[in-house]
Amino acid sequence: MTQEEVKPTTAIQPHPDAEELNPFRGVDFSKLERSLRRPRTLLSVLFSGIITVMTLLAMIPLFSVVGLLLWRGGRKLSIAAFTQLPPAPLDLNGGFGNAILGTLVIVGMATLISVPIGIFSAIFLAQSKSDNRLASSVRFAAKVLTGFPSILAGVFAYGLVVTATGGYSAIAGAVALSILMLPTILLTAEDAIRMVPSKMKEAAIGMGATDAQTVWMVLLPTAVPGILTGVMLAIARGAGETAPLLFTSLFSNYWLIWHGHVKLMQPTASLAVLIYNFAGMPYANQEEMAWAAALVLVLMVLAANLIGQILSRKQVDSNKQG
Amino acid sequence: MPVEIQISQPPTRVQTVIDNAFRAVCQGFAWLAVAIAIFIVLKIVIAALPAIHQYGFGFLTGRVWDPHKRVYSILPEIWGTLYSSVFALILGTAFGLAAAVFLAEGFVADAVFGLLKSVKLQFHPVWGKLPAQVDNLFRNLIELLAAIPSVVYGLWGLFVVIPLIRPACDWLHTELGWFPLFSTNLSGPGMLPAVIVLSIMILPTITAISRGALVAVPSRLRMAAYGLGATRWETILAVTAPSASRGIFGGVVLAFGRALGETMALAMLLGNANVISISLFSPANTLAALLANAFPEAGPKDVGVLMYAATALLAITLVVNAAGAFILKSTSVDPEGELEGRKA
Numbered sequence: 001m002t003q004e005e006v007k008p009t010t011a012i013q014p015h016p017d018a019e020e021l022n023p024f025r026g027v028d029f030s031k032l033e034r035s036l037r038r039p040r041t042l043l044s045v046l047f048s049g050i051i052t053v054m055t056l057l058a059m060i061p062l063f064s065v066v067g068l069l070l071w072r073g074g075r076k077l078s079i080a081a082f083t084q085l086p087p088a089p090l091d092l093n094g095g096f097g098n099a100i101l102g103t104l105v106i107v108g109m110a111t112l113i114s115v116p117i118g119i120f121s122a123i124f125l126a127q128s129k130s131d132n133r134l135a136s137s138v139r140f141a142a143k144v145l146t147g148f149p150s151i152l153a154g155v156f157a158y159g160l161v162v163t164a165t166g167g168y169s170a171i172a173g174a175v176a177l178s179i180l181m182l183p184t185i186l187l188t189a190e191d192a193i194r195m196v197p198s199k200m201k202e203a204a205i206g207m208g209a210t211d212a213q214t215v216w217m218v219l220l221p222t223a224v225p226g227i228l229t230g231v232m233l234a235i236a237r238g239a240g241e242t243a244p245l246l247f248t249s250l251f252s253n254y255w256l257i258w259h260g261h262v263k264l265m266q267p268t269a270s271l272a273v274l275i276y277n278f279a280g281m282p283y284a285n286q287e288e289m290a291w292a293a294a295l296v297l298v299l300m301v302l303a304a305n306l307i308g309q310i311l312s313r314k315q316v317d318s319n320k321q322g
Numbered sequence: 323m324p325v326e327i328q329i330s331q332p333p334t335r336v337q338t339v340i341d342n343a344f345r346a347v348c349q350g351f352a353w354l355a356v357a358i359a360i361f362i363v364l365k366i367v368i369a370a371l372p373a374i375h376q377y378g379f380g381f382l383t384g385r386v387w388d389p390h391k392r393v394y395s396i397l398p399e400i401w402g403t404l405y406s407s408v409f410a411l412i413l414g415t416a417f418g419l420a421a422a423v424f425l426a427e428g429f430v431a432d433a434v435f436g437l438l439k440s441v442k443l444q445f446h447p448v449w450g451k452l453p454a455q456v457d458n459l460f461r462n463l464i465e466l467l468a469a470i471p472s473v474v475y476g477l478w479g480l481f482v483v484i485p486l487i488r489p490a491c492d493w494l495h496t497e498l499g500w501f502p503l504f505s506t507n508l509s510g511p512g513m514l515p516a517v518i519v520l521s522i523m524i525l526p527t528i529t530a531i532s533r534g535a536l537v538a539v540p541s542r543l544r545m546a547a548y549g550l551g552a553t554r555w556e557t558i559l560a561v562t563a564p565s566a567s568r569g570i571f572g573g574v575v576l577a578f579g580r581a582l583g584e585t586m587a588l589a590m591l592l593g594n595a596n597v598i599s600i601s602l603f604s605p606a607n608t609l610a611a612l613l614a615n616a617f618p619e620a621g622p623k624d625v626g627v628l629m630y631a632a633t634a635l636l637a638i639t640l641v642v643n644a645a646g647a648f649i650l651k652s653t654s655v656d657p658e659g660e661l662e663g664r665k666a
Contacts, residue, residue, distance in 0.1 A: 040553050040556065043553075043555060044555040047555045048429065051420040051423055051424045051429070052429060054416070054417050054421065054424075055420055055421040055425075055460070057417065058417045058418070058420070058421050058522075058525055058529075059463055059464070059467075061478075061522045062466055064482060065470060065474065065478050068481075068482060117354055117358075118355075120347060120348050120350075121348070121351045121354070121355040123348045124348040127348070134349070134353065134356070135352070137356050138355050138356055140647075141356045141359035141360075142359075143643075143647050144359055144640070144647075145358075145362075147576060147580065147583070147639065147643035147647075148362075148639070148643075149583025149584075149585070149610060149635060149636075149639050150583065150585060151585040151610045151613050151632075151635075152362075152635065152636055153362075155628075155629065156362045156366060158617065158625075159365050159366065159629070160365060163625075179358070182355070208331070208332070208333070210333050210340070210341035211344065211345060212337075212340050212341040212343075212344035212345070213337070213341070215344070239471075240470075240471025240472070240473070240474075241471070242472065242473040242585075242586045243472075243585035243589075243610070243614055246617065246618055247614075247618045247620075250618065272473050272586075275473045275477060276473050276476070276590065279476065279477050279590060287481075291477070294473075294474045297471060297473075298474055301469055301470070301471060302466075302469060
């Protein structure tokens with residue numbers, strides 16, 4: 001019924017000056033088609049090809065490293081590698097159990113040092129106003145430390161701990177690593193706390209919560225996944241660092257825990273330093289051991305990264321729900 | 323008389339005390355974070371002061387490092403640090419920028435989309451998500467390059483890169499030996515393998531920051547260029563890249579800072595030789611590698627000298643990093659301002 005009411009459209013009469021008014025008059029449409037014969041188009045396609053090739057080339061090292069780690073490191077990997085001590089020259093057995101334990105202990109201690117400083121400073125940063133001078137200097141300090149060469153963290157820990165306590169130790173290594181881990185934890189935690197929806201914070205304040213209550217009961221619980229992301233990324237970075245450990249925790253061929261005593265003030269083995277030491281040795285067994293240790297180290301670092309990424313997705317999800 | 327149910331109350335005395343204490347603790351830790359940064363710099367510089375007095379400026383310009391004669395100077399190391407970093411930066415920037423454009427402009431997604439279109443699956447509920455997924459995969463792969471520890475890169479360089487490039491380097495030396503860059507033979511460790519590995523290590527930094535800058539360019543600009551009839555690459559070169567140029571530059575400077583401070587790969591691949599050579603195949607040394615090699619065996623008197631070398635490295639990296647942070651800070655105003663506005 002309604003359709004009948006609509007008047008049939010009359011055919012449009014061509015305007016007398018139609019040819020004059022046609023905006024496309026004189027345009028050769030075949031010229032507008034994409035053609036590789038035109039230098040502009042050809043150049044565009046050529047550039048696209050070049051950067052595709054360059055991107056793929058940039059990924060070759062990744063596959064080469066991972067493939068070699070699996071191939072050369074996987075062969076040597078056995079239970080013994082995790083339970084035995086490093087081999088002496090010309091010894092055909094052995095493992096790097098003490099280095100794995102050492103890495104875990106050193107990184108664990110570094111985390112214990114850097115997490116409280118990082119998170120409490122992050123709370124301060126997230127709660128402070130934008131013109132707060134202390135806050136901007138903390139941020140500046142964190143940015144400076146982000147680009148800080150890792151070897152200089154080792155130099156600092158040497159000057160602070162090794163010379164003071166009179167010897168290389170796991171604690172000196174942990175101090176060096178904590179400096180490198182601090183900025184990641186601090187800056188990520190600040191972001192995570194700031195990402196908590198302001199509605200939640202305002203609701204808490206509106207109910208009469210003090211600042212401390214708001215932070216402990218609302219902001220921190222909501223921001224936990226984001227904060228943990230930063231901690232895991234920092235752990236991943238710390239576990240892979242070699243340079244700061246070279247002359248702080250040094251290396252050791254013995255177990256860190258022996259007959260129930262934890263020897264934190266002794267030189268301590270770590271996976272990264274083991275790889276460095278064994279890579280330079282002229283023995284085949286040590287070389288294989290270096291590859292196996294590298295595989296274990298990369299798997300540990302990737303696991304920490306992966307946990308961090310999964311947690312960061314969680315944070316995004318919780319924010320969407322909020 | 324209505325019963326008054328009081329569910330809210332002013333904070334009790336204890337709660338106020340806790341609140342104040344908590345604020346004080348947070349502020350204290352913030353001060354501590356700043357103090358740590360200052361303390362690190364001071365500690366290294368002060369430990370270097372005796373050596374700075376003893377050896378003076380000549381330490382930076384001499385060429386001899388001989389612990390037995392107690393003659394120390396680090397010009398070859400400064401040269402090696404700058405030379406390797408600059409070369410790695412050139413390589414890393416070329417490939418890193420290519421990857422950044424590749425990822426930011428959605429080349430992979432377009433290719434996969436085209437592929438799906440040819441089999442008419444581009445809007446399929448499962449297959450249709452593939453372009454975005456492949457895009458994500460590529461980005462994660464590049465970021466994975468940054469997750470591999472530098473000592474593993476050193477190991478890889480030692481057993482893969484050096485044997486791989488050695489025949490080509492030998493050929494270049496015999497055929498084009500007159501050219502300064504090829505004037506020596508690659509006898510194992512040397513500048514070129516170190517530069518290759520170093521450039522791979524800084525590539526993720528350049529790619530991540532440049533990609534961020536390219537993505538932050540408002541799409542209106544891109545659309546306007548396409549509307550005017552520009553090809554994809556005319557748009558990238560004339561519109562997108564110039565708009566993102568400061569962000570890209572900041573990323574490159576930060577990558578330079580990272581290259582200057584990188585230690586393990588260089589300590590393993592450079593050959594630890596105290597020479598100044600322009601040749602790409604000659605062994606060399608850097609400040610960071612010198613510290614890594616000499617510190618574990620240093621006696622108490624050598625430590626002061628090494629602290630002087632550490633101070634030189636500290637000064638170089640601080641200047642470069644501060645420059646990078648400054649450039650990035652002044653660029654990030656625009657996109658961040660837009661984000662803030664959207665949030666509010």
